Amino acid sequence: MRLPGRYPAPSYYDPNDKRLVQIVRAARGTQRHAVNIVGIPFDGAVLGRKGARGGPAAIRQAMLGFSNYNVELGVGLEGVRVFDLGDLAVDNDVPKAHKQIESEVTLDLEGSSLLTILGGDNSISLPSLRAFEEKFGEVGLIVLDSHFDLRGKIGGRPTSGSSYGLAVDSLEGLDPRRVVEIGSHGFLNSRKYYAKAKKLGIKTFTAKDVSELGPAAVAKEAYQVASKEVQAVYLSVDLDAVDISYVSGVSAPSAGGLTSQQLFEIVYSVARQPKVKCADLVELAPSLDPSEKSQRVAAATLVYMIAGFAARKPD
Numbered sequence: 600m601r602l603p604g605r606y607p608a609p610s611y612y613d614p615n616d617k618r619l620v621q622i623v624r625a626a627r628g629t630q631r632h633a634v635n636i637v638g639i640p641f642d643g644a645v646l647g648r649k650g651a652r653g654g655p656a657a658i659r660q661a662m663l664g665f666s667n668y669n670v671e672l673g674v675g676l677e678g679v680r681v682f683d684l685g686d687l688a689v690d691n692d693v694p695k696a697h698k699q700i701e702s703e704v705t706l707d708l709e710g711s712s713l714l715t716i717l718g719g720d721n722s723i724s725l726p727s728l729r730a731f732e733e734k735f736g737e738v739g740l741i742v743l744d745s746h747f748d749l750r751g752k753i754g755g756r757p758t759s760g761s762s763y764g765l766a767v768d769s770l771e772g773l774d775p776r777r778v779v780e781i782g783s784h785g786f787l788n789s790r791k792y793y794a795k796a797k798k799l800g801i802k803t804f805t806a807k808d809v810s811e812l813g814p815a816a817v818a819k820e821a822y823q824v825a826s827k828e829v830q831a832v833y834l835s836v837d838l839d840a841v842d843i844s845y846v847s848g849v850s851a852p853s854a855g856g857l858t859s860q861q862l863f864e865i866v867y868s869v870a871r872q873p874k875v876k877c878a879d880l881v882e883l884a885p886s887l888d889p890s891e892k893s894q895r896v897a898a899a900t901l902v903y904m905i906a907g908f909a910a911r912k913p914d
């Protein structure tokens with residue numbers, strides 16, 4: 600079952616400045632050659648502070664702040680097809696919820712389109728990746744996150760910190776040498792999980808690497824690694840990759856993270872690539888940030904995903 604996604608109405612009408620929310624249309628099923636948006640308001644597996652179930656609604660609300668043209672990129676969104684498939688109604692129980700997510704996301708994946716999934720806690724990336732692998736076979740993965748999220752199950756259950764660990768352990772189509780993790784920094788990870796990443800052959804870029812190499816170079820190399828010899832790449836964005844000064848409304852805010860501009864540049868560059876067929880955006884917990892800054896950064900991230908798709912060269 601799905602509940603329709605709701606967008607606010609613009610407070611004014613200017614024929615020279617159509618707002619982005621006026622481009623988004625509701626749809627019952629996934630559309631071809633389009634950006635399809637689905638929400639998963641679920642935070643039953645979060646390890647720290649809850650609130651991510653409010654993410655999809657808050658992101659849609661914050662979409663009101665955007666127009667359809669980007670001066671820096673020279674990219675317009677007037678011609679892009681954007682459809683909202685609504686929010687999944689999922690069980691509170693983690694294993695049940697994950698089964699539901701896996702079967703629903705399977706329905707929404709489509710080779711000519713970009714499916715954007717609004718979380719929800721980071722645990723939803725695991726069933727989404729499972730659906731992705733079932734649909735496309737051998738796949739690659741690019742992650743933006745302050746944490747490696749390479750844990751195993753805790754208490755027999757997946758958590759918001761285990762998605763990529765369980766994915767590389769259990770998905771045959773996901774070779775860890777096609778996994779790239781961008782954004783680790785500070786005292787936020789353990790030596791053991793870093794060693795696990797290295798042992799598995801996961802490519803890592805720290806937040807410092809992003810500053811030194813530049814977001815565009817990191818995005819380019821990440822895509823080369825993740826897309827090698829596969830037809831489909833999944834992009835997973837944990838909003839806690841961004842520094843706490845921009846994003847405090849997440850379960851685990853991070854001091855010393857990426858700037859929002861760095862995140863946008865990487866997301867845009869990756870979303871432009873033809874093999875990227877699904878992107879999730881997780882961990883926004885709007886109740887933890889009354890200033891509403893975090894949801895604006897999250898919504899802008901979604902807009903850069905849409906812009907990346909709009910800027911793709913026709914096949």
Ligand SMILES: [Mn+2]
Nearest residue numbers: 721744748837
């Ligand atoms: Mn995470």
